[in-house]
Amino acid sequence: MIQKKVCMVGAFATGKTSLVARFVKGIYTDKYQTTVGVKIDKKQVEVEGTEVTMILWDIHGEDEFQNVRMSYLRGASAYLLVIDGTRRSSLEVALNLKAKVSESIGNIPFIAVVNKCDLQDEWEIDEKDIARLKAKDFELIRTSAKTDIGIEHCFHRLAEKIINELPQPA
Amino acid sequence: MGDPTNKTETLNSQNVPTSPPDTLNGAVNREPDYETNHTTDINTSSNAAHTSSEATDELTELRQLLIGGPPGDVLNSKLTPDDLSKVLPAALSKAYERRAGITLAAMPTVETAIQSSVQKDASILAEALFPVIGPATRKSITSAIGSLVQSLNQTLEHSLSLQSFKWRLEAKRTGKTFAEVVLIRTLIYQVEQIFLIHRETGLVIRHVVTDVATAQDPDLVSAMLTAIQDFVKDSFTVEAGRSLDTLQLGDFTLLIEDGPQAVLACVIRGTAPAELRNIVRSQLEKIHHSFGASLRTFDGDQGPFETIEPYLQDCFQAKFKGTRKKAKKQPLSPLKKKLIWCLAGVIIAGLGTWAFANWQSNRQWQQFVGSLQEQSGLVVVNEYKKGRTYYLQGLFDPLAEDPEVMLAATDINPNRVDMNWSPYLSLEADFLPNRTRALLSPPSTVSINLNRQGVLQVSGRASEQWIQWAKATSTRLEGITAWSDASLVSIERENLATLQSRIEYRRFAFAPGKAVLRSQKYEQTLNNQAEDVESLLQTAQTLGEEVTISIRGYGDQRGEAPLTLELGNTRANYLKRVLINQGVDASSLSAKGESLHSTRPGEDSTSGASTLDEEGAAAYFEVRF
Numbered sequence: 001m002i003q004k005k006v007c008m009v010g011a012f013a014t015g016k017t018s019l020v021a022r023f024v025k026g027i028y029t030d031k032y033q034t035t036v037g038v039k040i041d042k043k044q045v046e047v048e049g050t051e052v053t054m055i056l057w058d059i060h061g062e063d064e065f066q067n068v069r070m071s072y073l074r075g076a077s078a079y080l081l082v083i084d085g086t087r088r089s090s091l092e093v094a095l096n097l098k099a100k101v102s103e104s105i106g107n108i109p110f111i112a113v114v115n116k117c118d119l120q121d122e123w124e125i126d127e128k129d130i131a132r133l134k135a136k137d138f139e140l141i142r143t144s145a146k147t148d149i150g151i152e153h154c155f156h157r158l159a160e161k162i163i164n165e166l167p168q169p170a
Numbered sequence: 171m172g173d174p175t176n177k178t179e180t181l182n183s184q185n186v187p188t189s190p191p192d193t194l195n196g197a198v199n200r201e202p203d204y205e206t207n208h209t210t211d212i213n214t215s216s217n218a219a220h221t222s223s224e225a226t227d228e229l230t231e232l233r234q235l236l237i238g239g240p241p242g243d244v245l246n247s248k249l250t251p252d253d254l255s256k257v258l259p260a261a262l263s264k265a266y267e268r269r270a271g272i273t274l275a276a277m278p279t280v281e282t283a284i285q286s287s288v289q290k291d292a293s294i295l296a297e298a299l300f301p302v303i304g305p306a307t308r309k310s311i312t313s314a315i316g317s318l319v320q321s322l323n324q325t326l327e328h329s330l331s332l333q334s335f336k337w338r339l340e341a342k343r344t345g346k347t348f349a350e351v352v353l354i355r356t357l358i359y360q361v362e363q364i365f366l367i368h369r370e371t372g373l374v375i376r377h378v379v380t381d382v383a384t385a386q387d388p389d390l391v392s393a394m395l396t397a398i399q400d401f402v403k404d405s406f407t408v409e410a411g412r413s414l415d416t417l418q419l420g421d422f423t424l425l426i427e428d429g430p431q432a433v434l435a436c437v438i439r440g441t442a443p444a445e446l447r448n449i450v451r452s453q454l455e456k457i458h459h460s461f462g463a464s465l466r467t468f469d470g471d472q473g474p475f476e477t478i479e480p481y482l483q484d485c486f487q488a489k490f491k492g493t494r495k496k497a498k499k500q501p502l503s504p505l506k507k508k509l510i511w512c513l514a515g516v517i518i519a520g521l522g523t524w525a526f527a528n529w530q531s532n533r534q535w536q537q538f539v540g541s542l543q544e545q546s547g548l549v550v551v552n553e554y555k556k557g558r559t560y561y562l563q564g565l566f567d568p569l570a571e572d573p574e575v576m577l578a579a580t581d582i583n584p585n586r587v588d589m590n591w592s593p594y595l596s597l598e599a600d601f602l603p604n605r606t607r608a609l610l611s612p613p614s615t616v617s618i619n620l621n622r623q624g625v626l627q628v629s630g631r632a633s634e635q636w637i638q639w640a641k642a643t644s645t646r647l648e649g650i651t652a653w654s655d656a657s658l659v660s661i662e663r664e665n666l667a668t669l670q671s672r673i674e675y676r677r678f679a680f681a682p683g684k685a686v687l688r689s690q691k692y693e694q695t696l697n698n699q700a701e702d703v704e705s706l707l708q709t710a711q712t713l714g715e716e717v718t719i720s721i722r723g724y725g726d727q728r729g730e731a732p733l734t735l736e737l738g739n740t741r742a743n744y745l746k747r748v749l750i751n752q753g754v755d756a757s758s759l760s761a762k763g764e765s766l767h768s769t770r771p772g773e774d775s776t777s778g779a780s781t782l783d784e785e786g787a788a789a790y791f792e793v794r795f
């Protein structure tokens with residue numbers, strides 16, 4: 001059994017808490033309760049025969065009043081970079097955060113998640129943006145906490161990255 | 171539920187507005203329930219189970235190590251390792267059955283193997299033993315608490331206080347055992363949970379709970395604690411290197427000890443004594459010492475920390491109130507007690523060491539004083555100890571042993587000694603001979619003996635000067651009544667006698683009818699005679715003896731009597747003149763002629779006369795004192 005610290009990083013209201021709730025407890029609510037500080041949960045996954053306990057640090061989202069504290073990311077093995085597909089600004093925030101993490105923590109494994117894909121019609125992020133991210137070698141996964149799309153996949157993929165310590169794009 | 175105004179509550183309440191109860195908050199401040207929850211046992215049985223198979227493997231390996239090696243070395247070379255392996259187990263058990271000394275024979279090898287294994291990496295053996303020790307430790311802790319409860323039970327059973335009556339009611343009401351109620355009600359503090367947290371990741375390395383406590387998910391608590399720490403550090407200006415070290419949550423205190431790689435957090439029910447932190451700190455230090463490498467390379471795998479639990483067990487401290495009296499004063503914590511005992515031990519040991527050193531130096535001093543008193547010519551008048559210093563006043567004969575030298579020969583620190591010696595002359599009988607000897611410093615040819623009557627008996631040979639001086643000095647010495655030198659020979663007097671006989675023995679022959687020595691031979695003899703006369707006169711002078719040397723000359727036998735006498739006179743004066751010319755003092759010399767009928771000095775008439783007749787006329791010397 002191996003434990004790994006994993007962080008949820010992204011702009012506010014992108015669905016970080018919802019993703020964790022769906023992944024850990026299989027529940028979803030439309031009620032928005034913004035995270036203050038950190039909320040911690042854990043979930044065990046099995047990756048290539050190895051049991052990994054993911055200690056999930058659901059960090060408050062970044063907004064105009066509050067930056068994400070990099071100290072919360074200290075010791076993290078990987079992170080989910082959460083983008084709200086319906087808000088273009090969350091993409092810019094995500095890119096900023098990615099740079100900040102790389103600078104202060106290093107190039108640890110991460111996966112970019114574009115959430116709320118159940119609202120794809122309302123998406124402000126288009127194929128061009130997706131292509132831009134892919135050009136940066138970002139691994140992108142579309143998810144929906146509401147309709148449970150890509151949730152298991154994105155967390156397992158993250159665990160895989162941790163275990164294999166895949167080489168990360170700069 | 172925890173106090174809503176509590177600071178911690180604000181720190182980690184996650185959701186705004188009100189959040190539904192969730193893992194996070196509950197982890198830290200939900201009130202534990204002793205009744206419904208039972209211990210989350212962390213690492214007992216699973217370890218024990220897989221050890222047995224491991225042990226078998228290890229045994230086989232050990233066997234191979236013990237008996238293995240190139241087959242040709244020990245046994246018939248035709249025997250292959252394969253063959254040997256088939257018979258070896260049977261052979262071993264046969265040997266064991268027969269008590270063939272196999273155990274004894276194998277012992278040194280096994281011991282050495284264990285020893286070098288421990289030296290190489292103690293953790294291997296520790297890990298092998300851990301599954302046994304871990305549960306045993308826990309069992310002993312549980313039974314210790316159990317027996318404490320038992321003894322409380324008994325104490326209370328026999329005391330019909332109002333308090334115990336209330337507790338009995340409470341036990342009935344809650345359905346708890348009486349002992350449990352007592353345990354909770356008398357608890358001052360108890361460490362209920364311990365988290366060893368990896369500092370960087372906030373991952374829990376080890377979590378231990380007491381049997382009575384209710385454990386929340388340690389992973390969540392651990393991470394949460396770390397998050398809180400991070401939050402506090404970020405939100406408030408905290409000195410570098412400092413961190414949150416205590417959280418108060420209702421009945422619970424969270425004691426957090428921060429190390430470079432790991433954090434130890436103790437969940438304490440009640441009020442923990444300040445000393446508890448020292449224990450926790452020292453355990454954390456030990457953990458860093460023993461697991462430093464594993465902590466640095468910690469990747470979320472708890473495996474390398476299987477053996478860490480004993481370190482954490484030491485943090486499980488508890489203290490209960492005394493049950494007989496409701497003492498307002500908090501009883502001593504186990505640590506305080508320990509400290510007091512340690513301190514007392516140190517003091518007692520210190521006092522003991524000091525007392526022993528003191529006793530020893532006193533003994534040495536008394537021995538020294540005794541040896542001084544035994545010594546002739548030394549008198550200890552007064553002797554005492556003041557502070558660390560030994561004072562001594564005494565009399566010392568300058569000829570006695572030097573007390574300072576004697577002191578230097580002992581183990582006594584001379585800086586602690588203040589001796590004051592006044593000179594005196596010792597009259598002690600056994601000291602007198604020495605003193606006399608030292609005082610008179612007789613030549614090696616003299617021996618001195620002082621008898622009980624105080625008579626100094628001196629024998630041997632010595633210079634007259636020394637004899638006279640010694641005689642005069644010793645008779646003035648206290649303790650010497652008389653001087654006896656019956657067998658003492660004066661060297662000067664001895665010389666004088668020798669010279670006298672030499673001088674008187676010489677014969678000077680003259681040419682017939684003349685005052686001229688008969689031959690060259692006599693001239694030489696006369697020179698020797700002059701030298702001897704000179705030294706005789708000098709020696710006599712040093713001895714204070716009056717001495718005269720008469721030279722008697724004889725005329726020829728055939729001459730007329732008056733003529734012969736005249737010739738003898740001339741001859742004697744001739745010799746005298748020669749001596750004077752050679753430097754001999756004239757006043758000591760006399761010369762005269764003798765008739766042939768008078769006898770030669772020191773010689774009777776029968777022996778010497780004949781030669782005189784034959785040789786003719788001659789002259790002789792006579793020494794008179």
Ligand SMILES: Nc1nc2c(ncn2[C@@H]2O[C@H](COP(=O)(O)OP(=O)(O)OP(=O)(O)O)[C@@H](O)[C@H]2O)c(=O)[nH]1
Pocket residue numbers: 010011012013014015016017018019029030031032033034035036059060061062115116117118119143144145146147
């Ligand atoms: N339609 C839809 N709504 C979602 C989805 N995920 C989250 N939401 C909603 O988005 C809002 C914000 O969700 P949260 O999970 O609280 O967002 P967060 O990233 O944790 O926000 P912070 O408080 O800033 O940390 C909530 O009202 C959610 O119901 C999704 O997949 N689809």
Ligand SMILES: [Mg+2]
Pocket residue numbers: 016017018033034035058059060061
């Ligand atoms: Mg949130």
